[in-house]
Amino acid sequence: MSFAKVFSAQSNLLKARIIDVEIDLSKGLYSFLVVGLPDKAVEESRDRIGAAIKNSGFTSPKHKNQKVVISLAPADLKKEGPSFDLAMALGYLLAAEEIKFDPKGKLFLGELSLDGKVRPIKGVLPLVIEAKKRKFREVYVPMENVKEAAIISGINIFGLATLGEVIEHLNEKVEEETGEGETVPVSPKLIPTPVTKIDYETSDYEVDFADIKGQEGAKRGLEIAAAGGHNALMFGPPGTGKTMLAKAFAHLLPPLTFQEILEATSIHSVAGTLSDKPLVLYPPFRSPHHTASYPSLIGGGTIPKPGEVTLAHRGVLFMDEFPEFDRRAIDALREPLEERVVSVSRAKSSAIFPADFILIAAMNPCPCGNRGTKNKECTCRQVSLQSYRRKISGPIIDRVDLWLEVSEVDYKKLGLKGLGEKTDEVKKRILKARAIQQTRFRKHGLKILTNSAIKPKNILNLIPLREKVKDILDNAAYKLDISARAYHRLIKLARTIADLEGAEHVEPQHMLEALQYRPKKID
Numbered sequence: 001m002s003f004a005k006v007f008s009a010q011s012n013l014l015k016a017r018i019i020d021v022e023i024d025l026s027k028g029l030y031s032f033l034v035v036g037l038p039d040k041a042v043e044e045s046r047d048r049i050g051a052a053i054k055n056s057g058f059t060s061p062k063h064k065n066q067k068v069v070i071s072l073a074p075a076d077l078k079k080e081g082p083s084f085d086l087a088m089a090l091g092y093l094l095a096a097e098e099i100k101f102d103p104k105g106k107l108f109l110g111e112l113s114l115d116g117k118v119r120p121i122k123g124v125l126p127l128v129i130e131a132k133k134r135k136f137r138e139v140y141v142p143m144e145n146v147k148e149a150a151i152i153s154g155i156n157i158f159g160l161a162t163l164g165e166v167i168e169h170l171n172e173k174v175e176e177e178t179g180e181g182e183t184v185p186v187s188p189k190l191i192p193t194p195v196t197k198i199d200y201e202t203s204d205y206e207v208d209f210a211d212i213k214g215q216e217g218a219k220r221g222l223e224i225a226a227a228g229g230h231n232a233l234m235f236g237p238p239g240t241g242k243t244m245l246a247k248a249f250a251h252l253l254p255p256l257t258f259q260e261i262l263e264a265t266s267i268h269s270v271a272g273t274l275s276d277k278p279l280v281l282y283p284p285f286r287s288p289h290h291t292a293s294y295p296s297l298i299g300g301g302t303i304p305k306p307g308e309v310t311l312a313h314r315g316v317l318f319m320d321e322f323p324e325f326d327r328r329a330i331d332a333l334r335e336p337l338e339e340r341v342v343s344v345s346r347a348k349s350s351a352i353f354p355a356d357f358i359l360i361a362a363m364n365p366c367p368c369g370n371r372g373t374k375n376k377e378c379t380c381r382q383v384s385l386q387s388y389r390r391k392i393s394g395p396i397i398d399r400v401d402l403w404l405e406v407s408e409v410d411y412k413k414l415g416l417k418g419l420g421e422k423t424d425e426v427k428k429r430i431l432k433a434r435a436i437q438q439t440r441f442r443k444h445g446l447k448i449l450t451n452s453a454i455k456p457k458n459i460l461n462l463i464p465l466r467e468k469v470k471d472i473l474d475n476a477a478y479k480l481d482i483s484a485r486a487y488h489r490l491i492k493l494a495r496t497i498a499d500l501e502g503a504e505h506v507e508p509q510h511m512l513e514a515l516q517y518r519p520k521k522i523d
Contacts, residue, residue, distance in 0.1 A: 004095035008087035011123035016130035036072030082111035101170035120144035147278035226252040228496030229450030236406035283315035290324035312357035
């Protein structure tokens with residue numbers, strides 16, 4: 001045989017594509033050519049493959065007088081990264097007749113080191129999901145990626161440590177003779193990894209709500225935000241607990257459902273941010289620094305890559321020092337906050353990434369942070385103060401549902417123990433409110449999870465307002481000059497407050513509380 005075909009895959013944005021790896025060997029002076037729009041990492045694989053094959057006990061392609069052509073199809077898709085190494089090495093050995101196996105229904109993923117070890121790669125989970133859709137029966141992945149891949153049932157996942165290990169498992173030449181002169185294959189060397197069981201950890205929070213002294217108003221606002229998936233902005237002097245409140249807020253959200261785990265883990269797998277945990281079981285908490293660039297926050301690159309708004313999908317995006325972010329980046333939040341996706345367009349390609357997150361922002365009352373404090377004097381000039389506040393445009397203000405004041409804390413409270421509820425106690429009310437919302441949505445045939453996701457066209461059906469409540473809202477909208485977007489968001493916010501109380505209808509007190517969270521002039 002001088003031709004072989006095996007299968008690999010690569011991430012394409014946040015999706016996956018199956019790649020046909022075709023190998024052709026012909027006589028002539030030695031050459032090794034990889035075609036199919038390979039990037040530098042793919043082109044360099046010929047040297048990694050040659051050394052790995054030699055150090056696994058086989059003859060290196062360099063030691064044979066032959067022309068090696070490896071084609072990665074489809075040819076019009078840019079091939080990136082080292083994930084094809086394993087498939088190309090096995091395909092070469094199969095074409096050279098040094099091993100024998102049936103590649104049908106098998107997918108190979110992994111980078112090879114020079115000594116034949118299989119290194120981990122990014123984006124394994126979406127590749128396995130695509131393999132299952134395409135009816136592959138077996139997927140061979142690096143050992144470090146096996147727990148991530150094994151969350152998918154209905155397909156056999158094999159974890160590999162070395163190239164020699166997978167060859168020993170696949171090679172049909174390894175046979176035993178029976179007494180009748182027949183041959184039977186030896187038992188497989190590799191055992192499929194069992195499906196990963198989702199085991200949520202016990203509640204051990206980095207910051208518990210009970211650890212934060214005072215700030216009862218902000219805590220109440222964040223409880224409402226978590227119950228309905230609403231965006232919130234905290235403002236107050238430095239050192240009053242805004243960052244602690246944001247970290248505690250992340251623990252108020254319920255664990256991710258199985259489908260959400262697949263979404264979040266796939267995103268972080270492609271981005272290479274899974275760290276030491278193979279699965280994203282809880283809502284991600286992303287906290288970019290205020291010096292973060294526009295592409296790092298929104299996404300970008302020659303070939304678009306996800307940014308922080310996508311890494312926060314199904315979780316929390318915490319933006320501390322909110323007005324200090326680039327104005328262009330702040331205004332770019334309009335689309336994800338409204339549509340829950342973000343569009344990234346570049347000269348060569350464009351992409352739409354998921355970006356369904358809760359925005360928790362924090363800001364000081366002025367650039368120096370001392371405006372409105374008791375014992376410190378503000379040193380900001382009026383022009384810098386106006387510039388600071390203008391960074392947050394009207395459309396962004398409209399998209400923030402709760403504006404929460406985080407004032408200075410009485411020193412006497414800091415030394416007291418047992419103040420406030422624990423996170424688990426608050427979380428029980430949030431879970432109950434979310435269950436009420438989901439029951440309501442199912443009755444109307446909607447596949448949404450929280451009140452904040454209700455579209456304007458469904459508000460009247462899902463949240464009918466009594467005449468007295470509507471009068472309160474209409475009067476406030478007229479006096480405060482509230483936009484249509486903010487008007488609808490107030491209705492959804494009031495509905496969440498009612499859900500926390502278990503009320504069937506939105507009552508006047510619910511709407512009045514919702515109005516209290518509209519932005520106020522910060523003096």
